Every structure is written in C-alpha cells, then in structure tokens.
Amino acid sequence: MGMDFSTLRTLISRYCVGEENWVDSRTIYIGHKEPPPGTEAFIQQRFPDNRIVSSKYTFWNFIPKNMFEQFRRVANFYFLIIFLVQLIIDTPTSPVTSGLPLFFVITVTAIKQGYEDWLRHKADNAVNQCSVHVVHHGKVVRKQSRKLRVGDVVLVKEDETFPCDLILLSSSRDDGTCFVTTASLDGESSHKTYYAVQETKAYNTEKEVDTIHATIECEQPQPDLYKFVGRINIYMTNEPVARPLGSENLLLRGATLKNTEYIYAVVIYTGMETKMALNYQSKSQKRSAVEKSMNAYLVVYLCILISKALINTALKYVWQSDPNKDEPFYNQKTEVERQRHVLIRAFTDFLAFMVLFNYIIPVSMYVTVEMQKFLGSYFIMWDDEMFDEELGERAVVNTSDLNEELGQVEYVFTDKTGTLTENNMEFIECCVDGHVYVPHAICNGQVMPGAAGMDMIDSSPGPAAREHEELFFRALCLCHTVQVKEEDTVDGIKHGIHQGKSTSFYISSSPDEVALVEGMKRLGFTYLRLKDGQMEILNREDEVEKFELLEVLTFDSVRRRMSVIVKASTGEVYLFCKGADSSIFPRVISGKVDQVRARVEQNAVEGLRTLCVAYRSLSPEQYEEVFQLLNRAKLALQDRDKQLAEAYDLIEKDLILLGATAVEDRLQEKAADTIESLHKAGIKVWVLTGDKMETAAATCYASKLFHRNTQILELTTKRTEEQSLHDVLFELSRTVLRQHGGMTRDTFSELSGDCTDYGLIIDGATLSAVMRPGQEGSNSGNYKEKFLEICRNCSAVLCCRMAPLQKAQIVKLIKASEEHPITLAIGDGANDVSMILEAHVGIGIMGKEGRQAVRNSDYAIPKFKHLKKMLLVHGHYYYIRISELVQYFFYKNVCFIFPQFLYQFFCGFSQQPLYDTAYLTLYNISFTSLPILLYSLIEQHINMDILKKDPCLYRDIAKNSLLRWPTFIYWTVLGVYDAIVMFFGAYFLFDNTTFTSNGQLMTTNTQMMFGNWTFGTLVFTVLVFTVTFKLALDTHYWTWINHFVIWGSLIFFVVFSLLWGGIIWPFLNYQRMYYVFMQMLSSGPAWLSIILLITASLLPDVVKKVIWRTLWPTTTERIQQGRDNKRYERALAYMSSDSLLME
C-alpha cells in the first residue's frame, strides 16, 4: 500500500513539474545508486564509455576506407576508370601515363590523411588516458578519463577541463556556483556562472557527496550547446523532490573551471555523446562561382572528348572498310583480334580513343587548383595590414575554397552592432519622466557634445518624480546579469573601474549592460555584488542597500527585453524590466510615455542605442502566482523555452514606465571609408540589424551608407498601417523606376554623383509580410519581385528590427533572385551566424560578442575595415589568378591533345599517340605545372595600393567576367589555333620534303631520316615552349621566383629530354626515344622551325591583347598603362635633364 502511495506521489510530483510523454530521455543514477524501491522502474540504458574518437580510421580499415572515400570524388573516379580501361584493353598509351599521376595523388592524399589521423589518434589517446578524480565509496580515486561512466561523480579542480558533460552538484563556494570559461568551445573567454541545484549544493566534501541519493532524468544528447532540459529527483528527504535542470547546471566537456577551488558533478553524457563531440559536424560545403564555371567547362570538355572519340571511331571504320587498308600485307592482325566481334572492336576502339584524348581533362588541374587555394590562403593570414594590434588577432581562413569568391561579391550584408560599430558602449544619458541626466564624468577624454545644455539632476522636481527617479536608478542597478570581478587576474574583457579602494571589473556578455551599470556608478549608484542571492548597491549616501534577487527573466532577442524580480529590504517586491522601446511601450499602462518616447526618438536619431526601463510592483499574492508560473515553466521538460516565453509574456505586463537610457556605440575606425570604397567598387551594402530604425538609420548616415542627398524610401510598419502593403510597394517601385527608367544599372551607378540615389529602409515586420507566402501564391510572388525590384534600384538598404533568421531569409532572397548575385555576410555575433552560413561568403568579426560568428564563418577578420583589403585586394587578386589558372589549364591541354587528334587522320585512325609516354605523363605534372601554379599564387596585375585607392577596378571583374563563355571560347580557339600551327607546321616540314639533319654537328657527315617520334618530339618541344611563353606574356609581376620557375621548367624540359633520350633505359621494353631529341637539336631546320612555330603560335594572342588594350581598354588596363606612361615620362624627364647637363 505504501508503495502504491509513493508511486502515486511520484506521479503527482512528476505531473507538477510538467512531465508529459517524454520518450527521448535517459535516467542517470547518481553514484550508481538505485532509486528507492517504488519509484518508477526505469530501464537502465547502456551508455558508451567516455572514449573520444575523433579519428576516422583504424589501422585495419585505413586502406579500404580511405580509398573508398577518395574515389568517391568524381574526378578521382574518372581517372580511375581511365586507368582501369588502360589496364584491361589494349590502349595506345601505357597505363603508367594515367596511373602514375593518379597513384601519386592518391598516395600523397592518403599519407596526409593518415598522418592527420595518426595525430588525431594521438590526441584522442592523450585525452582518453588523462586521469580524472572520481568519488568512489566516499573516497577520491583516480581513473583514466576514458573509463568514466554515466553516473560517476567526479571532482574537478580549478583550471581543470571537464572530462565530459556534467551536472553540477556542489562547489567549494557556499552558494553552489562555479565559474567556467568556454574559451575552447566557442572562444568566449568571459566567465560564465553555473549553478548547483539548491538541494545538493551543501554536499561539498567527498564523503557527503557520496551520500547523495538522486536520479537525473534528462533528454538524450543533442548538439545545441546552449540548450539542455532535465530534472533531478532527490530521494533524501521523506518526500522525493524534483528540481528542474537547465543549461545553467550543465558543465560542458572542453570548458574549464575558473575561480572555483573544486566542484563535484555527476557524469551525464560521455564520449561521443558529449555536446562538444556532437558539434564536430561539418558545415555545409560552399562552392564558389569559379568552381561552378570550372565544372561547366569540364562538362564541355567531356563532351568534346566524347565527340572526338566518337568521330574518330566512326572515321576509323569508314576508313577501314577497305580490307587493304584495314589489314595490308605488312600489317596483319592477330587471329584473336580478327575473331573479335565488330561491336566489341568498335567499343574498344572508342575507349582507346577516350584514353588517348583523356588528358584534355587533366588530373593535375584539380591538384593545382586545390593547391593554389590552400597555399594562397596563407597570404590572407600573413597579411600585416589585417592584423589588429589591439586585439592581437590576424585574419583567419577557415576555408580556402572561397578565396576567389571574395573578388566577386555584389552584395554585402553587414550587421550593425559590433561590425560597423565598435560595440564599445558608453553611457551617454538617461531620462526619467522626460528629465535628462548626464553623468558628470567625461569618459575616455571625450567631451560630451551639448552636455551643458541638458537638465541636470537637481532640477528634477516633485516628490512623485523623485520616487520615480530613485526607482529608475535602482532598476538599472538591479536589472542586469553583470558579474563583478574583484581580482586582477581576469583574462576576459576588462573594464577597469578604479573605485578608490579596490579594483573591480564588471563582466557581462552584453556590453550595453556594463555601460549602463558603469553609467549608474557615475551617477552615484554603485552595484557592488551579488552575494547569497542578495544584490548590494551603494547609493548616493554611501549606504549599502540590499535587494534579494528572486527571479531573472533573461534576455532573448525575440522578446528584446529582460526583467528581474527583487525584494527590497523593506519587503516590497518589484519587477524591473528593461528593453527595447518597441517591446516596452505596448506593455506600459502608466508613466510619462510621450515625453520618454520623444526623448528616445531624438536619441535614436543621433545614433544612440536606447533602452526603456519600467517597473511593476508586485503584491505577495501576485508574486506567489508569478513564482508558480515560472516554476512550472522551468520544470517543464518539453518545450520549456516556449513555456518560459509564455510565462514571461504573462509576467511582464502592466508596467509603469520609468524612463529611458541612451548608450553610444561608436563607429568602427574607417567604417565609413570602407563602405564608401565598397560602394565605388559596385558592391551594394545592406545593413541588417536588430536595432531600431532611427538608431540604425543614424549609423547608416554616419557610416556614409546614406548620403545627405540620398532619398530615403521607407517600407515600415508605420507606412503599411496607413496604406496596404500592396499600395506601398507599387508606389515605391514607381518612384524608383521613374528615376531610372531607360537607364541601365551600370550607367546609373557610374553617375551616382549627379542623380539622386535611393536608400530603402525596411523593418522586420514588413519584411515578413512581404515574404509571407500569401493566399494567392501569385500575388505574394509578385510582392517579392516588386520588393527585389525596388532593392535593386537602391544604392543602400537598411533592414532594421531583424530577427536572426530574417537576416538569413534576406540573404536567401537576394541569392535566389534572377541574377544570382554573389553575397557576402559579415557579422560578429551569434545572431549573425545564420546569415553567415547562408551567404556565399561568410565573414566573422572577432568582436566582443563571443566567437560564434568566427567559428561559423569562412573567413574571420579583426575589424570591419579589413573587409576593404580582403575584397578589393585579396579577392581581386585571387579571382584574377584562379581564372587565369582555369583558362590556362584548359588552353594548354587543348594545345596538348588537339595535335594528337589531328594525327589520327594521318595514321589511319589507329590511336597512335603522337608523343612518347614520358611526355604524355610529365607534361602536366612537371613541364608546365609550376609556372602556372606560381602565377596563380603571386600574380599582381596591378599594384596593391592602386587596387585599394581605386575601388572601381573591382567592377572590371564583376559577374565572373574572366570566366564567361566568350573568354572561354577565346582561350579554346587560341588553343586549337596553336595546336593547328604546331601540328601542320611539323607536318609540312616532314611531308613533302626530306626533313633531315645533315649531321654537321655529328661526327659522321651524313643525312639521316627522322621518324614519327621525332615528329612528336618536335611538336611537343614547340608546345612546351609556346604554352610557357604564353604564360610569361600574361605575367605582369616578374619576381625572381617567376624567372626561376619559368626558365627553370623550360631548362628542366630540355635536360629531361636529353637524359631520357641519352640512355638505353634497361627497364623499358622500348627504346623509341633513344637519341631522338639530340638528333633533332642537331638539325638546323628543326631549330628554325621551332622558333618559327613558337612565334606564329604566340602572334595572334599578342596582337589581340595589344589591339584590345589600345582600342577598348578596361579600367584596369588604363591604369596599368597610366603607370607605365608615368614611368616613361619620368625616364624622359631624367634623360632630358641628363642631356641638359651634357650640354
């Protein structure tokens, strides 16, 4: 009976804490102690041990698994197929030609991955074997980390890292709190406070901890670092007690204990189930526009390859229809060949042609492109100008795949706070019921503008106002989550406050709060500390006031406000709430709303960040109600956040407005200059912010996003309240189009000086109305299009009141618009992560709001101003470099393979290769690989300083201009032309004449005949020289390395050829290249024809370049030439002065 009773009680208590059907959960017995009989029997789950496995392979599965993964790449697979075809059927080239490069690439990749995996194994072992302290039968014993099991109670000492995810039971501090830094998880070095459950916090010795008898129920592990719901059931009193557990109780693996001597905690998630391990998932891969073009070209070349093979196969069979051609007396087939079915023969021939021509899609291009990106990204990291002395940080490259995309950006979406602005807040003023207060102190040596004209404290009249004033200051001192650090060893963000006696710092995740608390201090109210749930304030009369902190209704970006419930020493209970004006005003029932609103708006226009403060006095009954409400929500295991939000919504109402604050967030250094440069570069800059419209607009003006003559179009709730959204949209689009009717966008942007440009302001609510899929699908699509049309014609767009997801939505909307522009998102906070992930390029700023944005970004820079160099210089260079790389690679392989194709017409379509195997193999690997790689790493067509000074140059490469089809076709045609010149040049030399060497250089005075290998070698020599010289002509930046590599690889080719032909190679079964190269070089006509053919091949490209440059120069070329002219003039001046001297 008693058992039944206790079961019932459990059920009731569980019902009370909001338990519903809760499937995905686990139950943990603290210290492996079974719960008392009668509690609901849980099926004991099996949990993994605490072994972290970040390695991918084991010793045994390394080779198969790694091979499988490598051959999953399309390119590798293609080359594998070619290699297998070569192995299986009788193909013209030896399998070595494709096998060797493939083998090389695969092996080196495997070695590299193996090495990395070995490092991971080593790191894993180090982590898994490090010892941890475990409480075992009331004693602390040491255990290897990997042997930890769920339910163990561990002891962690100061500065130790948590070995797995833990629930805090107790700490050395009496209040059951501990401080933790999660620097290694998310980079935030600020200390965070974690709390122990009230019931267990007293058990802070090993003996006592061992007596804890409780179970924990919690959700199964999920990767969100900041979410956790669970419940602890404590059986030590007569009645089991259930307490909610949240992320404030959960210590994450990887975080470090700080400022706390030791803690006891129970293991709940182990090994690969810890949140850190679950967060090892990759971000989705981003592909650059260049890569897309490259893939398109590849498809074209694949088609060319297949059609070449098909044409040749067909022609072969036409040609062979005459048996005397197919099998003349001198060239009989074997019996096996003869008996083969004609279809099989045809198919084999097709494959053989494929193999013969497969070099047109070279494996080395992939290798070179990857290498270029990988090595090239180092230049970003090495950049001295992108190093920030203050932060001690330099640019970080998280992915090197997008280097060239930086040169293609058309839209920049930037966050405001912390990105455009410093996020270094300074308290400017506050206003209580319309009376303005300004702190006396002048901060940071800056004189407050207009401070003298403000009402000062003593001018505030009336007892009611007096009361409000007192409340207001207390509210600001109490309503925050600021921590006070007394020592000097804080390695977080420091806010030194010299208090006369002791040095203390205010630390908070929000700089606004710190600014407010500091501002209050300057106004006479000093927040001292939070001790034992008591907040202590030093008021103007130097008296310590104590308030008991009852509840904190934490800030979130949806509600945009936070509240605290405190109990004054007099026993009164207050709810203080501060938040954005838009989220406070609707909840206010009394107070001088109009005055405050006016002041808030005025401040916002000046670019200040404003917050409104309100309060509500709670009677004990009301408080009890509130307490119940909150507790119920807090104990809920499912949808706790939602329930909490609902509870908060119910609590934060009927407020009485006290006043408002204004905090200034200064613009980042050179933010305006950067934005102006981006504008000149043809990039549209959009500001997406959660801030209110007036503040954001002020920042936009300050940062030159909007100019004085910018006509502002508003698409805000204010307007849509008056008119329907439909009408507003159409009206705006009419306004915009009237102006730009007939003008193309480009001319518009050129002339932005003299015709009015538009700036659009849209707010979150209106945006969601625009984006909302309407009842009639067509209509809403129409809205989106209209909106996009307006946006396209505006030089700047400001989106305010944005929720994080809306930021991503905007980015997505622009990405998906018909021009498919390249977007870049830049931000510093967690709220920017979604847009950083969504945009083509995501850039994180190493700001004050933690490291989340940096972690999720593709590139991270210390300051917004570095964006200028990142895009205008690095992006431009990388784009130029990689586009040349891609085009050049296709070009040089057309030059390489097209002569082989032509040769088939003269060798009876027999798949006879033109070049020797060694040449086929090494052409892409060594003869022509290094110059282009080096070019793609260090080419600078224009000086860095000019690129920075003249952002217009960025427009020259906009819209993937160097990789468009006409350019591609030009390169391909050039390749075909060169191939024709080389092949037929050699052909006519060999065909109707005796192309011979008279051997004057040799000892015998004879005239010797050249065979097919000499023919191929001649073509190949011309080819190697032509493609190398072509690159040399394209190089605008000749450092000693360029000279070394370009001339070096030509010399290498000659030396190799001499060596290759100079020896009878014992391991080869043919000696066809023996002395071929030397014999060729000993022939005068060969030299003459090599020179002639190289000249003839290069001629058209040079002429094209020169004529284009003279007749239709691009901005880039004009500037290059200008520089040249200046130098020329200088030289002229120098010379004339010389001649004067001579006279």
Place this chain on the structure above:
Amino acid sequence: MMASSYSAKDEDGHITVSGPGGGTLRNKKPENTAFKQQRLPAWQPILTAGTVLPAFFIIGLIFIPIGIGLYVTSNNIKEFEIDYTGDDTSSPCYNCAKNFSWNNTKSCTCTIPFQLDQPYESNVFMYYGLSNFYQNHRRYVKSRDDSQLNGNIDSLKKPSKECEPYASIDNKPIAPCGAIANSMFNDTLKLFYNDPNGTSVPIPLTSTGIAWWTDKHVKFRNPVGTNSNLTAVFQGTVKPVNWHRPVYELDTDPENNGFINEDFIVWMRTAALPTFRKLYRIIQKKNNMAPTLPRGNYTLVVDYNYPVRSFEGRKRMILSTISWMGGKNPFLGIAYITVGSVCFFLGVVLLVIHHKYGNRNNSANISN
C-alpha cells in the same frame, strides 16, 4: 604537398589537425617579409602597342631575310624524283607489278631510263619513297622488340608479345620479329650512267653511313653468342615470312650485317606520315672537280620485290643534293617570309592604331 591541398576539401566533417585555420596562441603578428606581404620587388612589364611595336618590326626584319635565305637555298637544291610503281601499262615496271607473287623466288627486274638536266654536285643522296604506306599505324609501330634488336639473347629466343602475329612460326622465334621488320623494303635499286659514247657505267652507291650513328652502334646490336659467327648466333630462329634471306645474310660485310644492317635500321625508324622517303644510298663526291652526277642519261634498274599495289601505294626513287639546311624544303623559307611579313604588316597596323587611338586613352587617363 600536392595532394595535401588536393584533399583540403575533405568531404567529411572531421576537424583537421593542422591547416590554415589552425591559429595558435603564439604571437599572431604576421611576419613582415616581402614575400609574405606580397611585396617582392618585381619587374612589371605590360604589353602595349608601344612596347610591342619594335618587337614586331624586329621580328619582321629578322624573319624575312632568313626566309629568303632559306628559300634560295632550298631552290638551289637539285632534286630528281621518279615513280616506278608500275601501275600504268606504259610503265616499264608494269609487268613486274602485275605478276607479283610472294612465291616468286626469282626477282623481277625492270629498267627505267631517265635524264638529269643539271649536273649534281657534291654528295648525292638516293632515297626510296613510299606513299599510302602507314608505317605510323599503331599496330605496326609497336610491333617490334627493341630488346631483341639490342642483342638480348632471351628476347631473341622468346620475342615480345608485341610482335604478334610476327613473333614466331611453328614455335620457332622470328628474328627480327614484328611487322616492321617483316615488311622491310627489299627492292634493289641500281643506277647506271649512260655515257654519251654508249657505254653504261654503274654508279658506286655507298650503303653505310645512312643510319643514325647511335642506332647503329648502341641501339641495334647483334646478339653475342659463344662464337662470333652470326649464322650460329641466329641458330634456332627463323627469318621473317616476307624476307627472302635470313637476317644474317643481309650483307657480306660483317659490320653491316644482322641487326646492324643500315638498310634495316633505316627501315626500323618508322616514318611519321603515310607518305615518306627513306635514305637508301649515298653517291659520294668524286675527288676530282667533275660533278658527282653529270648531266645526261641514266638508267635505274630495279629488282622489283616489294608489292604496293594491294594498298594503292606508290614507290619512288629520289636523287637529291643537300645544303646546310638539309634537303629541299621550300616550306620553311616561305613560312619564314610569311610570318615575317605578317609581323611587319601588323607592326604598321599597330603603329597606325597607336598613333590614332593610343594618345586619346593616355590623355583620358591623365585627365582622370
């Protein structure tokens, strides 16, 4: 290094241990070196009309004289060509060509008279030319065993598979194996000078020194057996099917017999194109001042052994003198003249363009 970057784009999500992203906590200030800051001193040339113009004129001025020189030289070379295929009834070799059969043991001889209008000075080179003969067919090109030809005993006894179907007959290895060797040109060409007084003087033909020195002395070698007798060395092998004589009876001179027979070596260097000529004999310059081949009537006597009619081929005999630049070669001279003129012409065009438009751009630039 190559592949390390190649795989930089790992498709899985494992955290790479090293790489560009792995920032360390060391002093992060980048080194201020010229290379790392991309400020290496560099020469920055630009291809403009101004810089290219002189180059074009210089190329034109160099190429045109070279081309003229080449063309004149080539034109001074005397060359005589005679087709003796015999597919025409009027041709003296018609009967030989028509009655050709592989079983003929006795070779058919035909006589072709011809006339040289000019005297041939210096050394005269005698070639045979074949047309429509695909020596560059893949099956044909690879049908040889270089190891066997290099004198390897093992390869002699067991020729490479590449030689199929000319590797062995009745399990006896063929030496030399392969289609190339099997189809060696075996017409015998002789030249007679018909003296004005009516006598027919045979012209001495040198058959050595026609192959590459390295081929003859390094690449091709007779197998070295226990005795120096070639016949014994080739014991156990059979001659190629189409040959009349085994390889060790190609010449009487031991230095020109077996694999190092120069006619054989010349044949083994496969031609690049289906129409080709190969050096056959050299007519050495006589010591006196008389031309090597004086003006007059000659007779070419052909032992007609080589069938070409089946694949519509043609056979020719060519006599040619030689210059510093090799044989008769008008193409190179013409090509040089053409390219040189084009350069010159382009130079003029560029000059005009440069003067007309070049300044405009510069001034526009300066006004910027």
